[in-house]
Amino acid sequence: MGAGRDERASVRAAQRGSASGIEALFRLHWPRAYRAAFLVVHDAAAAEDIAQEAFLAAVRNLDRFDRGRPFGPWLHRIVVNRAIDWARARQLRGEAELVDAQAPEYSAPLDASLLGALATLPAEHRAVIVLRHLLEYTPGEIAELLGLPRGTVNSRLRRGLDALKESV
Amino acid sequence: MRKDLERIEVPGEHEARERSWAVVQAAFVEREPQSRRRSWKPVAAVAIALVALAGLLSPPGRAVLDEIREVVGVETAQPALFSLPSSGRLLVTSDAGAWIVDPDGSKRLLGSYREASWSPFANFVVATRRNELVALELDGDVRWSLSRPDVRFPRWGGTQADTRITYLSGSELRVVAGDGKDDHRLARRASPVAPAWRPGPAHVLTYARRDGFVRVVDADRGTILARNEARDVVRLDWVADRRLRVSPTAAVLFDDSGQDVLRTDGRFSGAALSPRAQQLALVSVRGGTSVVELVSRAGATRQLFSGRGRFDGPAWSPDGRWLAIGWPEADQLVFIRVAGRQQIRAVSNVSSQFRSRSFPRISGWCCAP
Numbered sequence A: 001m002g003a004g005r006d007e008r009a010s011v012r013a014a015q016r017g018s019a020s021g022i023e024a025l026f027r028l029h030w031p032r033a034y035r036a037a038f039l040v041v042h043d044a045a046a047a048e049d050i051a052q053e054a055f056l057a058a059v060r061n062l063d064r065f066d067r068g069r070p071f072g073p074w075l076h077r078i079v080v081n082r083a084i085d086w087a088r089a090r091q092l093r094g095e096a097e098l099v100d101a102q103a104p105e106y107s108a109p110l111d112a113s114l115l116g117a118l119a120t121l122p123a124e125h126r127a128v129i130v131l132r133h134l135l136e137y138t139p140g141e142i143a144e145l146l147g148l149p150r151g152t153v154n155s156r157l158r159r160g161l162d163a164l165k166e167s168v
Numbered sequence B: 001m002r003k004d005l006e007r008i009e010v011p012g013e014h015e016a017r018e019r020s021w022a023v024v025q026a027a028f029v030e031r032e033p034q035s036r037r038r039s040w041k042p043v044a045a046v047a048i049a050l051v052a053l054a055g056l057l058s059p060p061g062r063a064v065l066d067e068i069r070e071v072v073g074v075e076t077a078q079p080a081l082f083s084l085p086s087s088g089r090l091l092v093t094s095d096a097g098a099w100i101v102d103p104d105g106s107k108r109l110l111g112s113y114r115e116a117s118w119s120p121f122a123n124f125v126v127a128t129r130r131n132e133l134v135a136l137e138l139d140g141d142v143r144w145s146l147s148r149p150d151v152r153f154p155r156w157g158g159t160q161a162d163t164r165i166t167y168l169s170g171s172e173l174r175v176v177a178g179d180g181k182d183d184h185r186l187a188r189r190a191s192p193v194a195p196a197w198r199p200g201p202a203h204v205l206t207y208a209r210r211d212g213f214v215r216v217v218d219a220d221r222g223t224i225l226a227r228n229e230a231r232d233v234v235r236l237d238w239v240a241d242r243r244l245r246v247s248p249t250a251a252v253l254f255d256d257s258g259q260d261v262l263r264t265d266g267r268f269s270g271a272a273l274s275p276r277a278q279q280l281a282l283v284s285v286r287g288g289t290s291v292v293e294l295v296s297r298a299g300a301t302r303q304l305f306s307g308r309g310r311f312d313g314p315a316w317s318p319d320g321r322w323l324a325i326g327w328p329e330a331d332q333l334v335f336i337r338v339a340g341r342q343q344i345r346a347v348s349n350v351s352s353q354f355r356s357r358s359f360p361r362i363s364g365w366c367c368a369p
Helices: A005-015 A019-041 A044-060 A071-093 A095-101 A114-119 A123-134 A139-146 A150-167 B002-007 B013-030 B034-057 B059-069
Strands: B089-094 B097-101 B107-111 B115-118 B125-129 B132-136 B142-147 B151-158 B163-169 B172-177 B184-187 B204-208 B213-218 B224-229 B235-239 B242-247 B250-254 B260-265 B268-273 B279-286 B289-296 B301-308 B312-316 B322-327 B332-337 B343-347 B361-366
Touching: A005 A019, A005 A071, A019 A044, A019 A071, A019 A123, A019 B002, A019 B013, A044 A071, A044 B013, A071 A123, A071 A139, A114 A150, A123 A139, A123 A150, A123 B002, A139 A150, B013 B107, B089 B115, B097 B125, B107 B125, B107 B132, B115 B151, B115 B361, B125 B151, B125 B163, B132 B151, B132 B163, B184 B213, B204 B235, B235 B268, B242 B268, B250 B268, B250 B279, B260 B279, B268 B312, B279 B312, B301 B322, B301 B332, B312 B361, B322 B361
Parallel strands: none
Antiparallel strands: B089 B097, B089 B361, B097 B107, B115 B125, B125 B132, B132 B142, B151 B163, B163 B172, B172 B184, B204 B213, B213 B224, B235 B242, B242 B250, B250 B260, B268 B279, B279 B289, B289 B301, B312 B322, B322 B332, B332 B343
16 A cells, blocks of 8 residues: 555645645545445445545645655545544434435445445444455554554454355 | 455445535635745744834834734634534535534535525525526535526525525626526616515515615516615615615614614624514724624614624524624634623634635524524
């Protein structure tokens, strides 16, 4: 997941105020940020808000961003942590309220597929699976991104994958 | 596994991406690059040092220091808009676009719009871009839009069943039905002042003209119901049975028959009638100080709040118990309780909370959700 030369050039251009620089970063990272958020929260509107907020945070902090570091992990840390927070808050609010709040066009088909199986896992487990298998971070990197002990990441991965195998 | 996760269909991905790009792009355009921020710091430091030195050396210098020491803003202000003091939702426009603020302080950016206004029952918002009038759901979804040149001052009036929107396109006053149909010109040579709808089903509005007159017209028939001479109008409002016309030197209230029933002289920059038109809130400017005053139907005046610089607003809470004003110099929103024991609540850092370089505007405070 190292920062490519193109990405560094885009960050540098965006820091200089180039709209094409920020657009290149957005187009490069949006699809995975949005998908990662969706796979954790299972709500398209919330995923859009989360990914959008992450990019707005990036814009706000662009001048302080270290060009030597890759942009993706920094963005993904915000996305996944916010997605976990959102999923926890949803649990607290209760599902009945959510059904009413959800716009009809965003009703995701939660069938017996992988998406449906993911939905049965706790948000924290979904997050490590998404980070490991969609965004392809190592367990060590995930531990750093989420501020967790590496052993916790490994156990969540193992339990999550076991549960997925049973469901799918 | 990665391929399986990438194959999962995420609903509305393309639309979500384009909506978010519009918001991110707007935020990027409005951001202040660090190099510019850095550049003023040494200058400011030198300026402060010079002023301090001047303060030590000379009486005029000490006067400057005293001036600087005078605090601009409410000292006990909260650092963020944690909640609204009353029911209803605030509509705010900033450089980033139009925002809805819920009573719990949560904010939603509707999109990149220059102006916005509530529908009569706050179920929708009408907003403008430079050449577009847009009717929005409260989640920011576009219900319909209309392309017209130089669109400004949208105002939505009517009843639950039948509404009209008026707006200016250049100097034309235009009206369109609430469903976006039957858009037509109502008048030419309108002044750049927001028109005001008479509450209720009649589709009657008042607007200011460039020829120095204010007219009351039936928007469906195009007939002129009343006209008064009034130059340099800064604000029009119509609540219950009272119509308000504010010029820089006078605020005049008219009753339903068109008779002027109250006149207050002063230098006014803003005004608003309370929800049942029992009181009139006025913002006047005296020297470098702005003053918020309350005027009863009988004409009794009570000063509520004052501060250095200019105030934006005011806007009434839906229950008529609070007034909101913007204080750009202090970067604060100030909420003034006018019913019962007077109380002031202020919020700082308003511009950054609405992702704006210029101070955001309160575009309405409407109706309990």
